[in-house]
Each structure stands twice: as structure tokens, then as C-alpha cells.
Amino acid sequence: MTTVTHEHEHVDEHAAPPAPTGWRRLTAPGWLRVPWMIVVFFGIGAGITVLVRWLEGWHPIWKGSIITTVELTTVPLGFLAGIGTFDYWVRYATGAPTAPEDHSGHGARSWRDYFRVNTDHKVIGVQYLVTTIFFFLAAGMLAMFVRAELAKPGMQFFDNQTYNGLFSVHASLMIFLFVIPAFAGLANFVVPLMLGAPDMAFPRLNALSYWLLPMAGFMMLGSFLVPGGAFATGWTSYAPLAVHQPLGQVFFNMGVQWAGASSIMTALNFLVTIITMRAPGMTFWRMPLLVWANFTTSLLVVIATPFIAGSQFFVMFDRVMHTHFFDPGHGGYPLAYQHIFWFYSHPAVYIMMLPGFGIASEVISVMSRKPIFGYRLMALSLLAILVLGFSVWAHHMFVSGMAPWLRVPMMATTLLIAVPTGIKVFSWLATMWEGRINFSTPMLFAVGFVSMFVIGGLSGIYLGAVPIDIHVSDTAFVVAHIHYVLFGGSLFTIFAGIYYWFPKMTGRMYNERLGKLHFWLTFVGFNLTFFPMHLIGVQGMPRRVADYAPRFADWNLFISIASFGLGASTVVFLYNMIWSWRFGPPAGGNPWRALTLEWQVTSPPPIFNFDEIPQVVGSPYEYGVPGARHAVLNGDRAEVGELEEVRRT
Amino acid sequence: MAVHVEAHGPPLAHRSSRVDASILGIFLFIASEVMLFGAFFTAYFFVRVAAGTPWPTPPFHLPVFVAGVNTMILVTSSFTMHWALQSIKRDNHAGLQAGLLLTFLMGLTFLLTQILEYSRIGFAPKDGAFATVFYCLTGLHGAHVAVGLMLLGAATIRAFRGHYSSEAHHGVEIPGIYWHFVDVMWIVVYSTVYIL
């Protein structure tokens, strides 16, 4: 694991090595090697399974469900080996002299370079974004099916199990394949630039974490094709139910493992990059808040994600090896699953929100032409959320039958999270106060985010108060909370981020009028869709049901119609992105007149970001301060005294 | 697109921390591994404490003594690992090679003993929650030993091909850190599962 920066001697050979010809094309890393590698690894997986079963005398020796489970591990490995994520490490491990770095795997010269293993963080960032938007559309499509079924009481299009599969895959894709990796993708593109670094600390690891994602996603989508249908236990996949479900369930178990592995690797990469590769002068207190946000998020990921891995292993072992983690008849303990799952998944909701906080901070400050209000407190409140986030998991279990004494302490910590979050909300408002606000599309989404997230957060406070939660837990009220924080929170900030950095990524400007249209359609459609869910939830409409009492029929029909409008608004977004990417007017290096480092280079940035590492001389948000500078680039040397002592933090 | 940049390659990243990137990386990785073990220990806690499963559930026994000997082997291998690293820091290639080889062999012995123990222990993962947790905790650790052996294997191969020196020995140091972690984790597993 060397960084690109170490191989300095061979910088002159940038041209890709001559393309392999003839048979060699089959053995060179790439799409031609993928199919046969998958076959080989399939064989290995099946072989080992059959061998073990034969040795142990288990019958039948060839058992479909077991083979499938094993293949969900080995086939993805085959894919990765084929596409070429492991080549370097295999050569290293066998002791071959590592090939001199020719940077052929770095940067994009044509669109084809986006379809192979690439170690450039900017390419990877775009790969992430396009992939995650694909899964967003797929998951949104499933939500449309869900709403179609719910438009009327009784059963319309799907049977119960299929319906359960629809919302389970919808939620799992949205969470594990859209929100979490989309934030990782944006950060991948932006963070190294903001730090003044040429790339991430471990570019090859970065590529590997990307290539894990499509597999996890197709695994979850593919579960619709297996006998018994898709996994149908919600994105929470509670044991013991999950242990007794049809085969599709393992597609969730394994999909989560791959996506989780990807996010752990990325988080590790971010942490190391942020700690060891900041430009001179970039102390922690001069980092843009987006970097701060990804720093805290990555800490959350590294610490929490192994817990969901554990929980899914247990379910899988219970299924495949007939262990008894959750079977009370044999000494197991069903609630253990929920404790372990939520010890990850509560922090996960902050994994899905803190990067958004970072994006909002960037956008609001730039578009208001004012420094962020209370910069240090903004950073500290992120850390406070990080710490508190680990002490609240049982608020998802108020009615679960866990030890009753846990309820009140967990309620207290849960409610306390309102304090650091409130600090952030109020600081954003204060940042806008008296600003010269430019309501471009990113700003609209950022402001939309602040208002909608407050609604979602406050419904979270209702849920945090135990007596209220006991009534509304597992009802449409929770569904409303979920979407106000995840759609109104995470998704709005992702949109803000995409619009904001679109000119930087593509070099072209998106269409502002379409952007604004997209915002208003989304904003209105979103509220019409999800606000009524609060009401019907309190009145007694449970969640996760395909059929419901007739008295909720009117509201549900209303919600369904609104949701189709919401879905249609996405088309505007897609059209805008695709059209502008090809035909948009050139954006120039710094269309927002922003101070952070990524805007000081060309759009799109040069392959190695900076010709020379910049010198950071001040805060990134000094809008309105006469003569203030964040950084000095490219040889125009700082005046005497402007460069302070560069401290190592 | 910025052709002139390609002419002279990436600027050297500024090193903003005294800690080396790869060393920091492996420590963070270990932090997340510790949490993975944490999840398994949480399951252990719920089965043994919350559900009150007898430990070990009669009529089963745990081979405390054999596993104890095995523990000694693994702990010793930590010292040989340390020796290997110290050797290469002083450019002593023979020491490095011997140290790595010894470590590798001891790790392998540990793993084989563990497998033997499984086959003789008299119960399978499906025989109740005690057996479940026993197999999963020791199995998870076993998997880590296996990964550690792969890393050590690569380091050993490279050592015999003369790759390391007193200036460049990350390739030994990082598997070493991982190996020490695997050892320490075993001590925790051994004391909670076998002894307590």
C-alpha cells in the first residue's frame, strides 16, 4: 500500500503501456477477464463446499441454498479479480518486484476510463455518483410500486411477501447503495482537493472500495429473481424471522457485508488522508466543514460498521450452520440481534446525515457570501453528535421487551442530540442572516434541507419520548420521520452537493432554470407525500403492511398520487444532468467565487490536482473580509509574514 | 485538459503528520477489527449472561490445557515476530528470514492444533448456543490467524527474495502489527471462552 506520492522517480511515463493483443487480452485486467474469472471462482466456491460436505458426510452433498450462500462470497471475488483490483497486491505478495508506477490507472482520458479500475479519486468520485444514482432510481422505482399497492386498501398488484420484498429492497438500496456511498462519492471527489492533496492516501484501496459497490447493489436487486422472492424482512432484517425466510434473505446478508466492507475501506482512507495529507498550513481549525464532517463520519463508520457485519454473520450462521444465536429453545437470545444491529444502525443514521451537514455548511456560506457562523462550535457539535450517537441505540427498542431500566437513560441521551444539532441549525440561519444570498439551485436545496430536516428532527424528538414512541412506533409516523430526515435531510443535501460541484466535475454549468424547477417539484411533492403520514400514523396506520383499514383509504390515495409526482420530478433532474454534461456552457474554474481549494484549480481539475502543493494561510470562509486569503497557489509566493508557522496538528 | 501537468507528474503530498500513512491505516483497520470482535463478544454476553446459558453446557468440556499450550505457542510467535523486525532494522537479513519463518510456522501450528481440537471436541456448532458461540468466537479468531498467515507468507517470500532493508521495512512492520493484534485478541478469547 504505497501512495502515489512515493513513486516519484518514474513520473515521466504517463502513457498507458501498449494495449495487450491476442490471447493476452484475456489475461490482462479488464472486462474480458471478468467472465472466466467468475467461472473459476464459482468453481472454487462450489468445489470447497462439495468437498467439505462430502468429507463430513452431510447429505445431500449438492445443496442449492448452501452453494448460493458460498457463491455470494466467491463470485464477487472472481469479479474483482477479473476486473483487476487485486493485480498489484498479488504481484506484491508473490514477491515480484512491483511494477514501476506508470500512472496508467490514473485519470480519465476518455469515457472508457470510467469503466475500468482507476485510481484517480476524481474518477472514482464520479464512478460512485453515477452508480449510486442508478441505484437511487431503482430504489425509487420500487417505492413507486409500494405506493401503487398502497393506493387502495386490500390487495392490488402484489401478494404480501412480494410487497414486503419491495419495501425491504427499496430501503436497503436507498440506505446502503445510495445515501451512504453517494456521500462517499462526493467526498471522494472533493476532500483531497480541499485538503490540497494530489490524491487519497491509498488510491488502490479506493478503487477496490468502489468496485465492491455495484456487486452489493446487484446482489440486492437480484434477490427478486431467486426462488421465494426478494428478502422481505425490512432493511432491519430482524432475527429470528430472518433466519426462517426464503433464500433471498442471504442476498441481503451478503449485500450488506460487501457494501459495509466498501464503506469501512473508504472511511479508513479518508481518515488517513485527512490526518496525513493536509497541505502546509491546513491545521484542523482551518479545514472546511465538509472535511470535518467526513472526518467524523469516517470515525463513525470505522467504529460502528463492524457491528452490522457481525449481526449479519450471525443470521447467516443460524441459517447455514444451524447455530443458535437467536433461538431461545437452545439457549440463544433473540434481542441480541436488535442490540447489535442498532449499535451500528443508529450511528448509521448520522453516517447518512453528517456529510450532508458538511455540504450544507459549504453551500450556505458561499451562497450567503458570509463566513460560517460559529465555525469552531460547528466542528465541535459534529464531534458531540459522534459521541452521543453511540449511546442511544436502544431508542429503536423501546417496545422490544428489552430491560426496562434502559429506557429512561436512552431517552435522555436521545433527546440530548437535539442540542448539538440545534447548534448547527441555528448557526446556518445566523450565517444567512444579513447575507447577500444567491438563491441558485444548490442554495435552494440547502435551505430546503434546513427546514425539512428540522421537521424530521422534531418528529425524532417525539419518537425519543418513550410514552409517545410506545404509541407511534412501527406506524406510518415513523415512516414520515424516516423520509423527512433521509429525503428532506440526506437527499436534499446530496442534490445540493451534486449541483454545487457539477461545474467542477464536468467543467460545464447545469441549467439553472431546470434546476430550480426540479427543486420546487421535489419540495412540494415531498411534503405532499410524506407529511400526511404523520397524521395517519398517529391515528393507527401501521407500517410495513400491504393492506390496511378502509378509513385510511383517502389519505393513502392522496399520498400515492403525490408520490408519483415526486417520482416524476426526478426526470427533470436526470435530463438536466445528462444534457448539461454534454452541452452545458463552460463553467470556468470558480463560478461560485468560493474560497475553498477545489475552486482554485481548473474545472475539471488537472489529473494530479495541483501543479504544486498549495500553502494554506487562513480560514476557508473569509467572505467579506477585505484581502483575506485561504490559500496561496502556484508559485505566486506569499508576502512576508502571510505564511505563518506551519504547525503539525 | 491541463496537458502540461501530465508532463511532470504528481507533486509530492505534504506530510501533515509524523505518523506514517500505512501505519496509521493498519491501526485504524485494527480498530474496526476490534469492533468486529466486539460484536461477537456482545453475542457472547447475551448468550451467557442475559440468557443464562450454562458454560460450558454439560455434558461438553473444553480442552483448557491443550488450548493453553496452544496459547503459549501463539504468544511466543509474537516474540519471534518482534525479533524479525528488530533484525531488519539492523539490516540483519538472516535474522529477518529466520524470525519470519519461525513466526509463520508457529502460527500454522496454532491453526492446525485448533482444527484438530474442533474435530475432537465432541460437539458441533449446532449443539446449543454455547457451542455456537464457542465455534464462532474461536472460528472468527482462526480466520484472522489465517489472514495473518497470508500476510506473513507474503512478507516471508519477499524477505527470502531480499526485498527489505533498514530503510524500507513497512512490509514487515505492518504484518507484524497485525500479528500482535491477533495474539492479543487470542488472549482475550482464551480467557473469556475457556477460563472464565
Place this chain on the structure above:
Amino acid sequence: MICVAIFAVVAAVIAYSIWKFRAPPDDESDGPPIHGHTGLEITWTAIPTALVVAIAIVSAIVLAKNGDAGSNPLHVDVTAQQFAWSFSYPGHANLTSGDLRLPLGRKVELKLRSLDVIHSFWVPEFGQKQDTVPGLTTKLVITPDRVGTYPVICTELCGLGHAVMRTSAIVMPAAAFEAWVNKQGKALAGPAGQAGKTVFVNNGCNSCHTLKAAGATAKIGPDLDKLPAEAKGAGKPLDAFVHESIVNPNAYVAPGFPKNVMPQTFSQLPKSQLDALVRYLVSSSRSGR
């Protein structure tokens, strides 16, 4: 209330900012460089802290009150399984019922158990909810204070029948409740037909099956009025077929219906009740044609 007020404040500030601080299109100037204000920051840390502490204290008090069962509660044992509820009354000779009948005004302590996966007991009108966990017994206290029929809903995803795992909670005046208890006791001891029907309803068969004689119309399982034809299809005498279908539902799975949905626990019914049930189904399905 507090929450509405907070949202109002936030929304007002946003609206005001949007209206007041919008920059004209070609304005390239910057805002005033305000970096922060310690007093303000302390205020908006302190006020929410005070608010959430207050909310926490009030909630804790309400919670403690809700959990108090008083000195003489009615005890009901609740058993959940995929996908049916059953209730039994330890104070009344373990009388079992497929719907929950409660006397008005008396506190009720429910002891909840599950036979398979996690379910959750909820009656929206009572405002209380509790999961049932296999291997654990959980408790819930409710006070029925209005006569009426309310839905009992399973709110924890428990498999494909989750959406239909429903029954009713019927709150009746105390006297009517006593009368019902007595009638049930007599019916079980009474003539076979009546006993069979009582067993059928009390065990929640009617929540999944159609049977004209019992007024059942559910469609999760096969239509039991068509049992004779089904038995012929399986090649078995009707009574043996019915008996087997109840004690071992997976032995013969009716075409078009999923395996493992019908609970396998009815084999534990007392023999007298099981026999009454089988006889009842045989006779009512024959006559129902």
C-alpha cells in the same frame, strides 16, 4: 406544542432571510464578516438543553404511571404466533379466546409470549404497544375506559401474513363480560357442534379461513367449506385428512397456498377440543355444500 413553536421559529427566520437578504442578480458584494457571537451561541445551546431535559422528565413520569398495574388487575396471557393471536384468562379457568374481551374500567395486565418470531401487540385506541419475543415474557398494562370494539394489530414485521395478523379487542361492561365468560365455559363442555365452533373461533382459525357455518370469511388459507373435495384430491378419508391438516399442516399443502403459514401448534390442543374441532369441520363442510 413545543416542537411546533420551534419549527415556527426556524421557518420564520428562513422566510425572513429569503425575503430580506436575497441578493440582486448582478450583486457581487459580500456580506458582513460576522464570525460568531458567543452570547448567541450560549443561548441556543442552553435553551434547547433546558427544553429537552424538561421533556425527558415529563416523559419519565408519564412512563412510570403507565406501567403501574394497580392492586387488582385482570390477568390475560397473550400468545402470538404466525399469524394469529390467542388470549387466555388464568383467572377464569384458562378460558381461551381468539379475540380479546375486557371488562370496562378494570386495569389489565397482559403477559405476552410468542411461539415463533417477534410480533407486536398494539391497540391504537389504548395507545400502548409491546413486542412479543420468543423465549421472553413481556408485560403491558392497559386500562380499557370506553365500551367498543377496537382492532388488535401486529406491528412487528413477522412474515408474509404480517399485514393480516389482526383480531379485535372488545371492551364490554363488567356484567356482560362475566356473562360471556360463563357462556364460553358452558359451550366448551356442551354439545359437540357448539364446542367445535367455539374451539374454531377461540383459536383464531377464522382469521385465516373461510367457513360459512362459523361466519368466517378470511382468505389466507384454503376455503374450509371445500374440504371434502380437497380430501378427495389428497386421497384420504375426510376426518383423517382434517385431523392431519390441523396437527401437521405441512403434511399436505393445499395447492396455491404457501407452506409454513398455518401454525403448527394446534397439535397441542387438548384432545377433547381437537376431536370436537375435527368433527365440527367434517360436519359443517359436508352440509355447507
